[in-house]
Amino acid sequence: MAAVGVFALQGDVREHLAVLTALGAEAFPVRRPAELARCDGLVLPGGESTTMAKLARAFELLEPLRERIKDGMPTFGTCAGMILLADRIVGGTHDQETLGGLDVTVRRNAFGRQVDSFEDDLPFVGLPDPVHAVFIRAPWVERTGPDVEVLAEAQGHPVAVRQGHLMATSFHPEVDGDGRVHRCFLDLVG
Numbered sequence: 001m002a003a004v005g006v007f008a009l010q011g012d013v014r015e016h017l018a019v020l021t022a023l024g025a026e027a028f029p030v031r032r033p034a035e036l037a038r039c040d041g042l043v044l045p046g047g048e049s050t051t052m053a054k055l056a057r058a059f060e061l062l063e064p065l066r067e068r069i070k071d072g073m074p075t076f077g078t079c080a081g082m083i084l085l086a087d088r089i090v091g092g093t094h095d096q097e098t099l100g101g102l103d104v105t106v107r108r109n110a111f112g113r114q115v116d117s118f119e120d121d122l123p124f125v126g127l128p129d130p131v132h133a134v135f136i137r138a139p140w141v142e143r144t145g146p147d148v149e150v151l152a153e154a155q156g157h158p159v160a161v162r163q164g165h166l167m168a169t170s171f172h173p174e175v176d177g178d179g180r181v182h183r184c185f186l187d188l189v190g
């Protein structure tokens with residue numbers, strides 16, 4: 001059984017734990033380096049990305065997370081988690097720290113105020129039927145490096161991507177009860 005941690009210093013941790021557990025993973029919250037060390041894979045949930053980065057630093061998780069991601073630990077970032085995985089951020093504060101690893105530029109709060117939150121059914125590479133995607137003050141991917149595969153788009157912008165062992169979505173696949181996107185991630189964990 002794959003041991004899959006959910007970064008749990010901030011964000012919608014419980015929803016991810018529930019989906020992962022329903023899919024048969026051993027899912028647990030990660031707040032300390034010892035818990036991170038047990039992970040075969042990790043989910044970075046939605047929340048507030050600047051707060052998450054600051055807490056990760058305060059709890060001495062920032063460098064260990066960077067190391068594990070660089071060493072190839074399968075990692076799935078949703079919404080704020082996508083921002084944390086991005087190598088470059090626009091639309092944030094200029095000194096915002098990320099974990100990095102994913103060769104993309106991500107724009108924070110990209111869909112603008114009027115449509116801070118919306119839902120859409122999106123075709124998703126590798127899945128036969130569209131995914132119901134819930135966007136909450138969501139980022140989009142503005143630029144992708146050569147090794148990044150776009151898995152889904154909304155309003156003409158990439159909102160789900162994969163690069164080797166890393167996967168990220170702008171939307172929240174943990175809130176609509178459909179486990180297929182998490183299943184794609186668990187396939188990366190193996």
Ligand SMILES: NC(=O)CC[C@H](N)C(=O)O
Pocket residue numbers: 045046047048049050078079080081083108109136137138139
């Ligand atoms: N639902 C979310 O995770 C929102 C992300 C948030 N807007 C940020 O920039 O961190």
